[in-house]
Structure formats: structure tokens, C-alpha cells
Amino acid sequence: MKATTNRIDHTRFDGHGATFFSGYGADGTFDGACAIAALGRGVERDRALRELLRVLKPEGRVVLAEPFGTPGWLSFGALLRRASSAGLSFERRLGDRWATTHASVLRPR
Incomplete structure (x- = not known):
């Protein structure tokens, strides 16, 4: 889904059912990404982090959140x-x- 507000493009990606490795987009696609309690859930953590880096624009940011006690x-x-x-x-x-x-x-970096 894509919307434009105040001449800023917003793209919402619904990752439910997807994996870190299902091809989110081309290199440098996203301004930002967020992963909550995602790295501890049996994924290849290092590979997942590299994939997040791959799809980020050079000036992009990623927010990683890990709730205590999650698997x-x-x-x-x-x-x-x-x-x-x-x-x-x-x-x-x-x-x-x-x-x-x-x-x-x-x-x-």
C-alpha cells in the first residue's frame, strides 16, 4: 500500500507470513525497517541482519527491539x-x- 502525504511517500510493508529472506525488495529500497522480537525466533540472526542492511538506503535506519524473556x-x-x-x-x-x-x-556504516 502506498500513500503520499505532504509530498512524502510512505510505503507500508506487511511482513506477516514472510521471512527475512523472502525478498523484501531491491538493495537500498527502504528508509527504515523495524524488527520486534524477530531475531530470537529461530532465524539465522546474522543473515537476517545482513538482509536488513541490504534493503536499507545508505541514510536509512533500523529499529531492533528484543523483549526480555522471548524465545x-x-x-x-x-x-x-x-x-x-x-x-x-x-x-x-x-x-x-x-x-x-x-x-x-x-x-x-
Whole structure:
């Protein structure tokens, strides 16, 4: 679905039923992406992070959120190490450090 508001294009992608590897789009397609409790669910984490990086525009951002206690939960440090290995740089953390969900904004290096 695509809509234009104030001359800004918004594309909504519904990923239900899709996988990280089902071909979301061409290289550099998206301004941003969000993955919530997605990396601990039996996916190939490093491959998933590389795929998120692939579809991001060079100035794009990705938000990764991992709720504590979900299957395959990643600690904040582990998430940052994996993201860095995939070519993403940490920009900022969302929420406070005591939150039950850690969320991070990352960008391509």
C-alpha cells in the first residue's frame, strides 16, 4: 500500500507470513525497517541482519527491539555485537536501561 502525504511517500510493508529472506525488495529500497522480537525466533540472526542492511538506503535506519524473556532472547550487548558484524552501527538506545524490552536504532556504516 502506498500513500503520499505532504509530498512524502510512505510505503507500508506487511511482513506477516514472510521471512527475512523472502525478498523484501531491491538493495537500498527502504528508509527504515523495524524488527520486534524477530531475531530470537529461530532465524539465522546474522543473515537476517545482513538482509536488513541490504534493503536499507545508505541514510536509512533500523529499529531492533528484543523483549526480555522471548524465545532466543538476545542481550543488548549480544545484539550490538551481531549488528556490528553485519555492518550496522549503533546510533542510540530507545527507552531506559531498566526496561523489559531493549530497543536500538542502528544505521549502515
